[in-house]
Amino acid sequence: MMDMWKRSPSPEESWSDAEGGNENGEWPIKGVVGEEVDPDGTSRYEVRWGNWSRKDGTNTTWQTDITDRSDLINRWTKLQGHKRNALAQESLDMEVSWPDDAVHKRFTYLRVQAYEEKKHKRLDKPSAADWDKEIEGACRRTDEPDAEDGNAASRLRVRRATPRSTPSFDVPRSSSKRIRGLTPSNPPSSSKRGTSTRKRSPSIGDDAFRSLMFNLSTSTVESPRAISKGATEEFNTNWSAKSSQAGTSKPALSAMKGDVIFVRPVKPLRRRALLQSNWNRAAQEAGAADIRISNEIVDGDIGQHLHKFTYMERSYRFDNDELQSIFDVDPGNFLACGCTTCQRASQCDCQAESEITNERGHKLYAYSGGLFAFRIPQGVEVIECNKYCRCSPMCGNRVAQKPRDIPIEIFKTKQCGWGARCLVALPKGKVLGIYTGTLLRREDVDNLPPEHIGYVFDLDGTEVRGQHNAGDKFSVDSYDCGNWTRFVNHSCSPSMKVYSVVFDTIREVHMPYVAFVAARDIPAGEELTIDYEPSAAEEMAEGTGKQKMSPTALLCRCSAKLCRGWIKQ
Numbered sequence: 001m002m003d004m005w006k007r008s009p010s011p012e013e014s015w016s017d018a019e020g021g022n023e024n025g026e027w028p029i030k031g032v033v034g035e036e037v038d039p040d041g042t043s044r045y046e047v048r049w050g051n052w053s054r055k056d057g058t059n060t061t062w063q064t065d066i067t068d069r070s071d072l073i074n075r076w077t078k079l080q081g082h083k084r085n086a087l088a089q090e091s092l093d094m095e096v097s098w099p100d101d102a103v104h105k106r107f108t109y110l111r112v113q114a115y116e117e118k119k120h121k122r123l124d125k126p127s128a129a130d131w132d133k134e135i136e137g138a139c140r141r142t143d144e145p146d147a148e149d150g151n152a153a154s155r156l157r158v159r160r161a162t163p164r165s166t167p168s169f170d171v172p173r174s175s176s177k178r179i180r181g182l183t184p185s186n187p188p189s190s191s192k193r194g195t196s197t198r199k200r201s202p203s204i205g206d207d208a209f210r211s212l213m214f215n216l217s218t219s220t221v222e223s224p225r226a227i228s229k230g231a232t233e234e235f236n237t238n239w240s241a242k243s244s245q246a247g248t249s250k251p252a253l254s255a256m257k258g259d260v261i262f263v264r265p266v267k268p269l270r271r272r273a274l275l276q277s278n279w280n281r282a283a284q285e286a287g288a289a290d291i292r293i294s295n296e297i298v299d300g301d302i303g304q305h306l307h308k309f310t311y312m313e314r315s316y317r318f319d320n321d322e323l324q325s326i327f328d329v330d331p332g333n334f335l336a337c338g339c340t341t342c343q344r345a346s347q348c349d350c351q352a353e354s355e356i357t358n359e360r361g362h363k364l365y366a367y368s369g370g371l372f373a374f375r376i377p378q379g380v381e382v383i384e385c386n387k388y389c390r391c392s393p394m395c396g397n398r399v400a401q402k403p404r405d406i407p408i409e410i411f412k413t414k415q416c417g418w419g420a421r422c423l424v425a426l427p428k429g430k431v432l433g434i435y436t437g438t439l440l441r442r443e444d445v446d447n448l449p450p451e452h453i454g455y456v457f458d459l460d461g462t463e464v465r466g467q468h469n470a471g472d473k474f475s476v477d478s479y480d481c482g483n484w485t486r487f488v489n490h491s492c493s494p495s496m497k498v499y500s501v502v503f504d505t506i507r508e509v510h511m512p513y514v515a516f517v518a519a520r521d522i523p524a525g526e527e528l529t530i531d532y533e534p535s536a537a538e539e540m541a542e543g544t545g546k547q548k549m550s551p552t553a554l555l556c557r558c559s560a561k562l563c564r565g566w567i568k569q
């Protein structure tokens, strides 16, 4: 758990930056960051409050929950605009190393403040005396394995180990959370409160206490000794040492009498946050950029089926071995190039396969400078370099297969349910993602439950309209698993186009990926849309379109000037 937070400060994001906001001093930020620790070892991160002032003199305050590390970074990145907020950086760094003593003191002081804040919010909870009894009882039971419940600690909610001396400040007595780190920007240079000492409780023996802590080890993480000790160096040392133990089975050794431990029943993450966290984790594992679920989407908007949804940034899922074996062709069937950078399309065997030429007889290649060049006609597959090629992952003919490098936000559209957008501007030709999901035979689509139909993409990019197209036909269903492209809505005047691209298999098996590409320069925040039925657009343009409503057609709500009125499903 704590390893997740271990991160060395990078040279350009130093502690002094943190004090002023960003390094230009433009966004001075104050805030308190805390961690809640749940008994099962899961933890949630929370911003308790904060404010920042802008150059123009306006101030904003917030009080909000941050539910996990990526959410924390996301939000602060967003607040900060293009630059990661130094405060977020500080919170990431805080348990790794302490550059100097002043930081220790500052940190201790702020922790104390937050504890006090917590205490005020929880005055109605049991007093410290109640806790002492609880702890004593727990100690007795853990020291006596034959007692009515050998694992008494596991059913007890132990919240505090009473210190032996009266602290000069009060620790929160009934808080079920534990604050781990606080990081405002303008700390006082010193604090008497932070250096106070506490008496140890005469009622609990050291051994008993350690024993109790050992039993609690599965449900607690390291405790902030600095509060009771006031000795910040030791706090640093202990914390670092404890951090390095994270993930081992002996966190109990790090808990000492006088530590402040809060344990509480598991409270699940809220739905939106949980979903975002899971999706982000999957995206990160695939090397892709962040995926956000907009705050406008509230927990109540999230249907049950999305909780079972598996976020899969790249590749298909095969529910049946036969399809998987078709896709996984033998290595000998791949055409692999021998170049190293594939810069010269004409000399790269993969690209030289292109048989498309311009009117002067020059071959046309799909990409130029990492962007889709819109030179090849629709219906022609792009063959990218594959795993058997000698070139590096950075070669110019590996574009759609590269992990997504633009952050995507799923948001609530006005008329079409959820949609997708990118919060940074995109150039024309930027390849944004591939459609993923469960691959199935086209004939099996009819057997899918009706709610799946809106999420089925036919791999018919190379089929010729109005002709019999021989060979197997496949579709992709992204209802149960897929990536952000499943939220892409239809527009009769879309911002993206799709094309077929092959890299994990060979074109002959008719299982290409469908790549989504910016059809024009797209301003930041504009909804990303495709035309679900480009052939209808062509027919309209040719004047052969019969815009009749089929029984399954949907009323189109794209609000484009040249809206065709209906979407075929």
Ligand SMILES: C[S@@+](CC[C@H](N)C(=O)[O-])C[C@H]1O[C@@H](n2cnc3c(N)ncnc32)[C@H](O)[C@@H]1O
Pocket (backbone or CB within 6 Å): 415, 416, 417, 418, 419, 453, 454, 455, 486, 487, 488, 489, 490, 491, 554, 555, 556, 557, 558, 567
């Ligand atoms: C692939 S999903 C897109 C994501 C969907 N909006 C959601 O909330 O999950 C396709 C479905 O979105 C809705 N949709 C997409 N584009 C639309 C449009 N232009 N007009 C009306 N509904 C649309 C339809 O319900 C369609 O079946």
